Amino acid sequence: xxxxxxxxxxxxxxxxxxxxxxxxxxxxxxxxxxxxxxxxxxxxxxxxxxxxxxxxxxxxxxxxxxxxxxxxxxxxxxxxxxxxxxxxxxxxxxxxxxxxxxxxxxxxxxxxxxxxxxxxxxxxxxxxxxxxxxxxxxxxxxxxxxxxxxxxxxxxxxxxxxxxxxxxxxxxxxxxxxxxxxxxxxxxxxxxx
Amino acid sequence: xxxxxxxxxxxxxxxxxxxxxxxxxxxxxxxxxxxxxxxxxxxxxxxxxxxxxxxxxxxxxxxxxxxxxxxxxxxxxxxxxxxxxxxxxxxxxxxxxxxxxxxxxxxxxxxxxxxxxxxxxxxxxxxxxxxxxxxxxxxxxxxxxxxxxxxxxxxxxxxxxxxxxxxxxxxxxxxxxxxxxxxxxxxxxxxxx
Numbered sequence: 219x220x221x222x223x224x225x226x227x228x229x230x231x232x233x234x235x236x237x238x239x240x241x242x243x244x245x246x247x248x249x250x251x252x253x254x255x256x257x258x259x260x261x262x263x264x265x266x267x268x269x270x271x272x273x274x275x276x277x278x279x280x281x282x283x284x285x286x287x288x289x290x291x292x293x294x295x296x297x298x299x300x301x302x303x304x305x306x307x308x309x310x311x312x313x314x315x316x317x318x319x320x321x322x323x324x325x326x327x328x329x330x331x332x333x334x335x336x337x338x339x340x341x342x343x344x345x346x347x348x349x350x351x352x353x354x355x356x357x358x359x360x361x362x363x364x365x366x367x368x369x370x371x372x373x374x375x376x377x378x379x380x381x382x383x384x385x386x387x388x389x390x391x392x393x394x395x396x397x398x399x400x401x402x403x404x405x406x407x408x409x410x411x
Numbered sequence: 412x413x414x415x416x417x418x419x420x421x422x423x424x425x426x427x428x429x430x431x432x433x434x435x436x437x438x439x440x441x442x443x444x445x446x447x448x449x450x451x452x453x454x455x456x457x458x459x460x461x462x463x464x465x466x467x468x469x470x471x472x473x474x475x476x477x478x479x480x481x482x483x484x485x486x487x488x489x490x491x492x493x494x495x496x497x498x499x500x501x502x503x504x505x506x507x508x509x510x511x512x513x514x515x516x517x518x519x520x521x522x523x524x525x526x527x528x529x530x531x532x533x534x535x536x537x538x539x540x541x542x543x544x545x546x547x548x549x550x551x552x553x554x555x556x557x558x559x560x561x562x563x564x565x566x567x568x569x570x571x572x573x574x575x576x577x578x579x580x581x582x583x584x585x586x587x588x589x590x591x592x593x594x595x596x597x598x599x600x601x602x603x604x
Contacts, residue, residue, distance in 0.1 A: 247488045247524040248473075250481035277469035277489060280441075281477045288443035295440045296470065300512070319493070331440040 219259050219393040223406050225252060226372065232399040236374075237318075244343055244371065245278035256393060257285025260341065260369045263391045264290075267366045270336040273297065273358055275314075275325060275350055278343040282371050286341060294341075295331045297357055299323040310360035314353035317346065325350075327357045334362030345370040345392060348379030355388065372396060375407045412452050412586040416599050418445060419565065425592040429567075430511075437536055437564065438471035449586060450478025453534065453562045456584045457483075460559045463529040466490065466551055468507075468518060468543055471536040475564050479534060487534075488524045490550055492516040503553035507546035510539065518543075520550045527555030538563040538585060541572030548581065565589060568600045 229242040243249040260282070272294035274283035280296050287294040300323070309326040316323060332338065340354045345368075355365045368383055373392035376399075383390050395407035422435040436442040453475070465487035467476035473489050480487040493516070502519040509516060525531065533547045538561075548558045561576055566585035569592075576583050588600035 241521065242524070246491070246521060247486055248477065248480070249486055250477060251484070253477060254481060277473060277491075280470060280473040284441065284443060284446060284474045284477050287441070288447060291444070293440055293442055298439070298470075328434065328439060331435070 219256070221252065221255055222371070222394045225249070226394055226396070227404055230404060232401055232404055235399050236377075238372070238374065238396060238399055238404070240372065244281075248281050250281075253281045253285045256282050256371060257287075257289045259393055260286040260339070260391070261289035264339055264367050264369065267339065267389075268337050269339045269366055271295065271332065271363075272339045272341055273327065273332060273354055274341045275299070275354055279341055282343060282369075283341045286339070286369065290339075293331075295327060297325045297327045297354060299325055310357045312353040312356040312360070314349050316349065325353050325357065327361065329361050332358060332361040332363050336363040337366040338363045339367045339369055340365055341369045341371075343371045345373040345379040345383075345390075346377045348377075348382040351379060351383060352386075355383075355386070367391060369393075374399075412449070414445065414448055415564070415587045418442070419587055419589070420597055423597060425594055425597055428592050429570075431565070431567065431589060431592055431597070433565065437474075441474050443474075446474045446478045449475050449564060450480075450482045452586055453479040453532070453584070454482035457532055457560050457562065460532065460582075461530050462532045462559055464488065464525065464556075465532045465534055466520065466525060466547055467534045468492070468547055472534055475536060475562075476534045479532070479562065483532075486524075488520060490518045490520045490547060492518055503550045505546040505549040505553070507542050509542065518546050518550065520554065522554050525551060525554040525556050529556040530559040531556045532560045532562055533558055534562045534564075536564045538566040538572040538576075538583075539570045541570075541575040544572060544576060545579075548576075548579070560584065562586075567592075 231239040283294045311326045370392040375395045424432040476487045501522045504519045563585040568588045
């Protein structure tokens with residue numbers, strides 16, 4: 219998605235050869251017009267997948283999931299990283315290690331909002347080692363639903379997440395695929411569509 | 412906002428006379444069409460306030476802030492409850508006690524995304540005792556910007572948050588004002604607009 223790649227080039231910052239900071243438009247400050255374009259792009263790519271529901275992870279998945287759900291006219295659910303006192307009944311859970319935050323989060327989802335047999339699109343902001351996306355697929359499947367696709371805003375293609383997801387048979391659509399992070403240059407995987 | 416009040420009556424659950432659960436459409440599962448209507452309503456109410464930017468708090472503020480920002484054609488920023496390893500520079504911080512989660516969170520915002528002199532609209536999903544909203548106003552003011560309004564999706568009008576905000580001189584617009592929570596009945600403050 220060229221608009222997203224341009225934004226990453228202009229406003230993203232490679233903090234190292236591993237870490238890409240996109241807090242200017244995705245995970246701290248958010249650019250709503252870009253999110254709308256991202257929602258339209260996911261809706262287009264998964265238009266034949268008969269998606270019933272979107273599942274994402276708080277917090278940075280919420281804005282892209284929101285716009286995709288609006289475009290597809292379906293509800294979305296965001297998995298929680300911590301339990302709320304008012305959010306306890308009938309949960310499915312999975313453990314997710316975050317390399318960025320160096321901690322394990324138990325993520326959870328209420329069975330009330332992901333129903334057996336539903337076709338679910340998993341959306342997340344980043345795909346690196348695949349921990350978060352795999353955790354989300356576990357939640358969906360534990361609830362008896364089917365993962366019909368995984369939509370990623372920014373994939374770090376030099377890490378293993380994509381391979382792990384493909385290996386498990388999931389369809390993965392990443393809107394920007396970062397091939398290499400260098401201090402003054404961010405390069406993308408050439409995608410022939 | 413009648414559409415929101417109807418939704419709260421239909422899908423909200425009063426767990427006690429203090430706790431209203433709205434995880435069916437606002438803070439776990441999210442109804443995108445309702446969020447869009449909420450965004451339009453906030454944009455309408457604050458259309459003369461010359462807002463430069465929206466500030467909200469992860470996670471449940473993100474969807475309504477996203478839709479309001481899209482309607483107003485301005486960026487939004489979500490304050491973080493925990494620090495990310497990639498999100499550390501030049502923060503403003505405030506401590507917020509959550510009665511729901513029974514813990515204090517240090518919330519933070521980068522000065523890079525709230526600039527001195529800007530007019531900021533603070534948006535949050537709930538207003539109860541005002542802790543979160545007041546924390547957000549502290550962040551905005553610590554960054555040298557001005558709080559030009561506080562937009563709340565659901566206000567529990569029987570708690571003190573609204574009074575605290577008004578006392579400090581803030582303009583508060585709440586889309587639904589819950590007067591009383593009873594097991595089989597949720598009543599709203601009659602608003603003459």
